[in-house]
Amino acid sequence: MRWSLRPETAGYLFVLPAVLGLLAFGIIPLIYAFVVSLHNYDLVNPRAPYVGLANYTALATDRVFWTALRNTSAYALMLVPLQTAVGLSLALMVQPSTRWIALLRASYFMPVVVSYVVAAGLWEILFAAPNGPMNSLLALAHVPPQLFFQDRHQALPLIALMSSWKWSGITMLIYLSGLHEIPAELYEAAGVDGAGGLRQFGNITWPLLHRITLFVLVVNTIEAFKIFTPVYVITRGGPLNATMVLVFHLFREGFRYVHLGDASALSFVLLVVILTLATLQFRVLRGESQG
Amino acid sequence: MNLTSSGTNIRPRSGLLAHVAAGGKLALAIIFVFPLAWMFLSSLRPVAEIFQYIFPFSLWTVVPLHATLDSYRHLLRDEPFGRYLANSLIVASCVAAFDVAVSSMAAYALARIRFAGREALFFLVLTVMIIPFEALLVPLYLIVRWLGWVDSYAALIVPMVPRAFSIFLLRQFFRGLPRELDDAARIDGCRDWGIYWHIMLPLSRPVLLSVTLLTFQEMWGSFTWPLVSTNNANMRVVQVAVASFGQGDGSPRRSPSCCS
Amino acid sequence: MRAQKVGRAGTPIGRRTLLAGAAGSAAALASGALRAVIRTEGVRAAPSTTLQFWYTRYAVPLLNDTLDGFGKAFEQSHPGVKVQVQAFPYGEYFQKINTAYAGNQTPDVFFVDFPLIANYVYRKMIVALDPLVAKTDLDDYYPAPRGDMTYQDKIWALPLHQSGEELLYNVDALDEAKIRPPHSLDQQWTREQFLDVAEKVVRRAAGRVTRWAYATTYYPPGLYVIQPWLAMSGGEILSPDGTRATGYLNSPATVQAFTFWGDLYTKRQLAPIQPTPDTFGTGQAVFTQGNPFVLRDIVQRFHNLRVGVTYLPRDRRCATNMGAYHIGISAQTKQRDLAWEFVSSVTGREAHVQWVKTTGYLPARKSTYAELPYLKQYPWSVFWDGLARCGVPRPRTPAFDFVDDAVTDASKDIQLGHPAKPALDEAAGKIDQEIARYK
Incomplete structure (x- = not known):
């Protein structure tokens, strides 16, 4: 029997499985976390006292929170442009697919495959101070020993560098999928018109990648604000809170000190910050081209 | 690759x-x-x-x-490493497969079908993507426990589907595909399912592959959730097993709060 | 727009509601069925009682095997009982226990790291053992372990062993420098003597250190590692009742002692801020700080290295850190008696001997010490004297993890060459705020 649905109904059916999953394992826990954030909850007392927004107002006077917010923003400002640019460049570089290029592509993608914890531990050792392998290599060039992750000015940029080493492969992959969708005829036509590589990029590739770039920027921003693993593994927020970031602060509060109320409040602040940023990115970038 | x-x-x-x-x-x-x-x-x-x-x-x-x-020999001798590998493989493959199916359907609807609440739904997807997993860990554990899933593959697989990231990525791609294709298909009598199945999916093979690959790798590398949601060594995944190698007493890798 | 037109043609009114309803009930059914399926599968065909025991996994397989073996032995002596022994990574063990606790699923019996006893007690995660432990058995424990297991006048967990850190040294490096470290407490080095030795054995080339005098085994060095260096000069971390850090952690004595320790790093360039693993084992540092278990581990892994043990230096007094893994019973267990039987078998005299022999740790029981004559000889004698005469317990507070982090963070600043006083003032202030939350 053939029967057709109202498009609305079809839409709901298409999203139903996803919505069920998102609700059950995303939104319901989220609501629970919100309720927790309104209580003085410490995993002991099932009837934790309701404290209203006290956990939120406490954040305002929490110096570590402000440091974490500043550091996380600085980190995002370093990471997002870096990873996006590197990812796009890599994608453009490995465009024409030959056997050698496939090998290059695999090399650029390789750090993505390694577990984050392992990768972070690896960088910790490579950049150990003052006698780790990297310092040892630099000594060949008579560079004095660097403190790297122990230095309050180098630590955060180094983590950004590490993350972009780890994740640029994903950005590359996403851009590659985008490049693949650009019809070859467009380039052929441009080629006939005698447009050079740079102009082709400016006139065809970049505009057509707009939607993907929007995606990449939004995702990279979200991921940047959620930075946790390398901080957890390598610096634990130090030295001098130079790498104290929001999710690490949240983790420490929630799981080490068992201040679940504070941690939940923190996660909602984080949520609002990122949602605002993402919405802004959508607005700005959509304004440029018809999204 | x-x-x-x-x-x-x-x-x-x-x-x-x-x-x-x-x-x-x-x-x-x-x-x-x-x-x-x-x-x-x-x-x-x-x-x-x-x-x-x-x-x-x-x-x-x-x-x-x-x-x-020697290192590899130790690994294989001291631990049922094959079992851990198999667990990781099962979990990562299942999540990747379910996720790409569920996410691509949702992404298609979000990109191509107009229905009330679509924007709200997209907002929901973004929200789930943003909230740090650490904030959800305890409630998620409670839900899974209520379902009776602790120490089962269900605990490792079901809550991970769909990944908001996949929905978002696929939605962006589907939106980029020319609308004329849908229109042509509709004239040929295709309904939404037909368009999704015969047009969207074949045209997006590269990105579907990317999504599958990325989900697989994400699950392969996941650590916190498997640690919390399983107790039995039979359910252990590679990352949890590996994490304990470099730690513990006498290990120089980590500084325990106590080392007695 | 076009899509809508196509769709509307064949859709009878009400289909949408119908479908939504159907989908909803299908979902409910599915989840119910799923629950049923998984549940029945999940029930471990349990003709018998199951006892859960969790511990933190050791890097040395033999130790894990020994603990697993305790489970097996218990099964044999208790027919019908199945012991599920599970090991988890140290770094995430606390998180694991916490989450399990939230879900009312903590194991019946689990490893309790000594400094966390106060926290577990505060949060009612473990039960008091007083009604269960026999007086005669208690008398078998040395006073220090008795102190460790007791909190607020009750006994909460029983130790697997005793342990403390002393100074491990590279024998060849010291022979070369014609230095003979003392092996008896009355000849123990002072801080200043240690500093002299350190200056003699450190090697530098082209402005860089190529061999360090001292490197900690654990990185970053936490409260456990630092505390003896503070205590030897009269430094403290918390007030004796564990409620205040201000006036103790930032007292002049603590500041002075912390400065001495911190100066070993940036200022004197005797110790690496971030040692690569095995700095001592590979001969790149002459001294390290380690317990008997670490000593045994190093000896087993580095065959070419000759390792000696001397006391940590003294200043106004001698000091060594102490503490051990304990085993406690969950407040959530439904089989307290069986859990207690398991605890008493794992911490019992027989098991204690086996565990001490396997790990190299020192015994917490007097009977075990009497049974193992090798403990009276070097190098165990050094650890034993140190513990018995210089042991300093870690502060007892439910906020221990917070205190540990605050001290570790402050120590990082001081190691980097920043003045100790402001760093410790800040840490003390933070700690006081945190402890106030537990009232």
Whole structure:
């Protein structure tokens, strides 16, 4: 029997499985976390006292929170442009697919495959101070020993560098999928018109990648604000809170000190910050081209 | 790795420029691979040698002096590592497969079908993507426990589907596909399912592959959730097993709060 | 717009509601069925009682095997009982226990790291053992372990062993420098003597250190590692009742002692801020700080290294850190008696001997010490004297993890060459705020 649905109904059916999953394992826990954030909850007392927004107002006077917010923003400002640019460049570089290029592509993608914890531990050792392998290599060039992750000015940029080493492969992959969708005829036509590589990029590739770039920027921003693993593994927020970031602060509060109320409040602040940023990115970038 | 095979050959280059470009690409590849190569080569060393030749720099900083497969032998001997690998493989494959199916359907609707609440739904997807997993860990555990799933594959697989990231990525791609295709299909009598199945999916093969691959790798690397949601060693995944190798008493890798 | 037109043609009114309803009930059914299926599968065909025991996984397989073996032995002596022994990574063990606790699923019996006893007690995660432990058995424990297991006048967990850190040294490096470290407490080095030795054995080339005098085994060095260096000069971390850090952690004595320790790093360049693993084992540092278990581990892994043990230096007094893994019973267990039987078998005299022999740790029981004559000889004698005469317990507070982090963070600043006083003032202030939350 053939029967057709109202498009609305079809839409709901298409999203139903996803919505069920998102609700059950995303939104319901989220609501629970919100309720927790309104209580003085410490995993002991099932009837934790309701404290209203006290956990939120406490954040305002929490110096570590402000440091974490500043550091996380600085980190995002370093990471997002870096990873996006590197990812796009890599994608453009490995465009024409030959056997050698496939090998290059695999090399650029390789750090993505390694577990984050392992990768972070690896960088910790490579950049150990003052006698780790990297310092040892630099000594060949008579560079004095660097403190790297122990230095309050180098630590955060180094983590950004590490993350972009780890994740640029994903950005590359996403851009590659985008490049693949650009019809070859467009380039052929441009080629006939005698447009050079740079102009082709400016006139065809970049505009057509707009939607993907929007995606990449939004995702990279979200991921940047959620930075946790390398901080957890390598610096634990130090030295001098130079790498104290929001999710690490949240983790420490929630799981080490068992201040679940504070941690939940923190996660909602984080949520609002990122949602605002993402919405802004959508607005700005959509304004440029018809999204 | 050959995910895209695009014909967009952008620029024909002059000889010198091509060489410089090739050199640059190679240098980059070395930067990307070197740390991992170092790690791999270290794994071929006897335990006592791993950190022996780090300073000052010499050939032996990189190359093992006495190569051995001891580390791997230990790994396989001391642990039911095959079981852990199988668990990781099962979990990562299932999540990847379910996720790409569920996410692509949702993404299609979000990109192509107009229905009330679509924007709200997209907002929901973003929200789930943003909230740090650490904030959800306890409630998620309580839900899974209520379902009676602790220590089961269901606990490792079901809550991970769908990934908001996949929905978002696929939605962006589907939106980029020309609308004319839908219209043509509709004229040919296709309904939404037909368009999704016969047009969207075949046209998005590269990105579907990317999504599957990325989900697989994400799940393969996941650690916190498997640790919390399973107790039984039979359910252990590779990352949890590996995490305990470098830790514990007598291990120099981590500083325990107590070391007694 | 076009899509809508196509769709509307064949859709009878009400289909949408119908479908939504159907989908909803299908989902409910599915989840119910799923629950049923998984549940029945999940029930471990349990003709018998199951006892859960969790511990933190050791890097040395033999120890894990020994603990697993305790489970097996218990099964044999208790037919019908199945012991599920599970090991988890140290770094995430606390998180694991916490989450399990939230879900009312903590194991019946689990490893309790000594400094966390106060926290577990505060949060009612473990039960008091007083009604269960026999007086005669208690008398078998040395006073220090008795102190460790007791909190607020009750006994909460029983130790597997005793342990403390002393100074491990590279014998060849010291022979070369013609230095003979003392092996008896009355000849123990002072801080200043240690500093002299350190200056003699450190090697520098072209402005860089190529061999360090001292490197900690654990990185970053936490409260456990630092505390003896503070205590030897009269430094403290918390007030004796564990409620205040201000006036103790930032007292002049603590500041002075912390400065001495911190100066070993940036200022004197005797110790690496971030040692690569095995700095001592590979001969890149002459001294390290380690317990008997670490000593045994190093000896087993580095065959070419000759290792000696001397006391940590003294200043106004001698000091060594102490503490051990304990085993406690969950407040959530439904089989307290069986759990207690398991605890008493794992911490019992027989098991204690086996565990001490396997690990190299020192015994917490007097009977075990009497049974193992090798403990009276060097190098165990050094650890034993140190513990018995210089042991300093870690502060007892439910906020221990917070205190540990605050001290570790402050120590990082001081190691980097920043003045100790402001760093410790800040840490003390933070700690006081945190402890106030537990009232």
